[in-house]
Amino acid sequence: AQSVSQHNHHVILSEAASLELGCNYSYGGTVNLFWYVQYPGQHLQLLLKYFSGDPLVKGIKGFEAEFIKSKFSFNLRKPSVQWSDTAEYFCAVSPNNAGNMLTFGGGTRLMVKP
Amino acid sequence: DTEVTQTPKHLVMGMTNKKSLKCEQHMGHRAMYWYKQKAKKPPELMFVYSYEKLSINESVPSRFSPECPNSSLLNLHLHALQPEDSALYLCASSSPGRNQPQHFGDGTRLSIL
Numbered sequence: 001a002q003s004v005s006q007h008n009h010h011v012i013l014s015e016a017a018s019l020e021l022g023c024n025y026s027y028g029g030t031v032n033l034f035w036y037v038q039y040p041g042q043h044l045q046l047l048l049k050y051f052s053g054d055p056l057v058k059g060i061k062g063f064e065a066e067f068i069k070s071k072f073s074f075n076l077r078k079p080s081v082q083w084s085d086t087a088e089y090f091c092a093v094s095p096n097n098a099g100n101m102l103t104f105g106g107g108t109r110l111m112v113k114p
Numbered sequence: 115d116t117e118v119t120q121t122p123k124h125l126v127m128g129m130t131n132k133k134s135l136k137c138e139q140h141m142g143h144r145a146m147y148w149y150k151q152k153a154k155k156p157p158e159l160m161f162v163y164s165y166e167k168l169s170i171n172e173s174v175p176s177r178f179s180p181e182c183p184n185s186s187l188l189n190l191h192l193h194a195l196q197p198e199d200s201a202l203y204l205c206a207s208s209s210p211g212r213n214q215p216q217h218f219g220d221g222t223r224l225s226i227l
Binding site: 032034036042043044045046049051090094096097100101102103104105106107 | 116118145147154155156157158159162170204206208210211212213214215216217218219220221
């Protein structure tokens with residue numbers, strides 16, 4: 001079975017700082033990769049996804065992620081965070097041969113100080 | 115606002131009660147999902163329905179009984195739950211297929227007394 005690790009459980013940044021959240025997965029086959037965000041009191045929302053093609057994917061709100069197959073990683077980045085980015089961020093993986101079963105990482109709580 | 119509607123938003127029930135959680139979507143999605151999310155933990159998949167048929171059951175205890183009466187509705191029937199079943203229950207929907215993003219509801223926060 002696949003597993004997903006997010007190494008940073010809590011991150012605190014000041015506004016305008018750059019963000020990188022790590023995500024590594026373990027699975028031997030082809031995977032689909034997602035980042036979801038959960039703002040305080042809101043539902044999970046899709047930030048971006050990777051299925052194939054260009055390993056650098058751009059999502060909403062200025063976020064991007066890079067798939068590095070050799071490192072089994074899909075790190076999330078944003079050049080300059082805003083206070084409104086305060087949220088919990090989940091990386092998720094779906095094996096390509098297993099329907100649409102999502103396995104989530106443990107999540108990273110991001111706090112951006114104004 | 116999310117396009118996946120879950121009711122009720124909060125539910126408190128005793129261990130001998132029977133209750134149901136409801137989920138509705140009108141995006142034409144033919145895949146629907148139930149997840150369980152404990153506090154400070156990620157969502158964990160419970161069930162997957164594809165074209166109104168149960169396709170995945172992640173070894174969930176029988177006190178949780180899913181039902182998909184039509185392509186827009188998904189229910190989770192609860193009976194004889196345990197205190198450790200207290201959690202946020204999330205419903206999601208997507209187009210069927212391997213790489214379709216899932217759309218999540220706000221969840222039902224369930225407390226078992």
